Amino acid sequence: MRIGLTGGIGSGKSTVAALLVARGAVLVDTDAIARAIAQPGGAAMPALAAAFGADVIATDGGLDRARMREIVFADTGAKRRLEAILHPLIGAICEQQAAAAEPTATLVFDVPLLVESQRWRAIVDRVLVVDATEATQLRRVMARSGWSADAVRAVMAQQAPRNARRAAADAVIFNENLSLDELSTEVDSLWHHWGSHVQPG
Ligand SMILES: CC(C)(COP(=O)(O)OP(=O)(O)OC[C@H]1O[C@@H](n2cnc3c(N)ncnc32)[C@H](O)[C@@H]1O)[C@@H](O)C(=O)NCCC(=O)NCCS
Numbered sequence: 001m002r003i004g005l006t007g008g009i010g011s012g013k014s015t016v017a018a019l020l021v022a023r024g025a026v027l028v029d030t031d032a033i034a035r036a037i038a039q040p041g042g043a044a045m046p047a048l049a050a051a052f053g054a055d056v057i058a059t060d061g062g063l064d065r066a067r068m069r070e071i072v073f074a075d076t077g078a079k080r081r082l083e084a085i086l087h088p089l090i091g092a093i094c095e096q097q098a099a100a101a102e103p104t105a106t107l108v109f110d111v112p113l114l115v116e117s118q119r120w121r122a123i124v125d126r127v128l129v130v131d132a133t134e135a136t137q138l139r140r141v142m143a144r145s146g147w148s149a150d151a152v153r154a155v156m157a158q159q160a161p162r163n164a165r166r167a168a169a170d171a172v173i174f175n176e177n178l179s180l181d182e183l184s185t186e187v188d189s190l191w192h193h194w195g196s197h198v199q200p201g
């Protein structure tokens, strides 16, 4: 089974992904792939340098992520140019990672933009949305990443609204006022519910 895991920034996708992996799922993490291809020598670096210039290249030759974030979340055209470079590369690596997994594995694709992209909806069997209020998203990302409130808001403004994401969901985990233990219990019940429908390959 292929689960598409999505949610707004700071909703708790990575935390839920880790809980699913602890139960035996195989994770394909698009944020991690995006980071890997924009490291020094990464597959995306020549195209990023050509499209955005030296301004976005860090001293080690990798992508200056904070600079790129400032640029793309203030300019929709720049965001589209970045995505046009990264998404085909990310998609190809996702396919390689999925093909390398055991045929019977439950694959979890952690995709922040799943609802925004027609392509992803067709690739997964189920959509799992991790939801949280905007206030909680803001608080978590500021605490986790040290970003300003404006920086988090700029990203949230470019993502699908919560109701659009929930409307696309086969299941929603409302990760609000939940301890990590309670979140783990939610993931358990979903894992058993969906697991009982999995056909052995
Ligand atoms: C803009 C970049 C350089 C900022 O890097 P930074 O390390 O500061 O943030 P990070 O990658 O950890 O992303 C944090 C969160 O921002 C959100 N986000 C990232 N890219 C996008 C995007 N294109 N549109 C909307 N939200 C996004 C996601 O919720 C993500 O989890 C980076 O996010 C990036 O390369 N984005 C483009 C790739 C992409 O679209 N990734 C989404 C997976 S398909």
Ligand SMILES: Nc1ncnc2c1ncn2[C@@H]1O[C@H](COP(=O)(O)OP(=O)(O)OP(=O)(O)O)[C@@H](O)[C@H]1O
Pocket (backbone or CB within 6 Å): 007, 008, 009, 010, 011, 012, 013, 014, 015, 016, 031, 112, 140, 141, 144, 175, 176, 178, 179, 180, 183
């Ligand atoms: N139920 C919870 N209780 C306490 N902290 C939580 C809970 N869920 C998530 N967090 C914390 O909130 C922060 C954001 O969670 P996480 O990184 O899983 O979100 P994300 O959706 O993957 O974010 P991003 O879109 O930025 O990748 C992390 O520091 C995480 O440990």
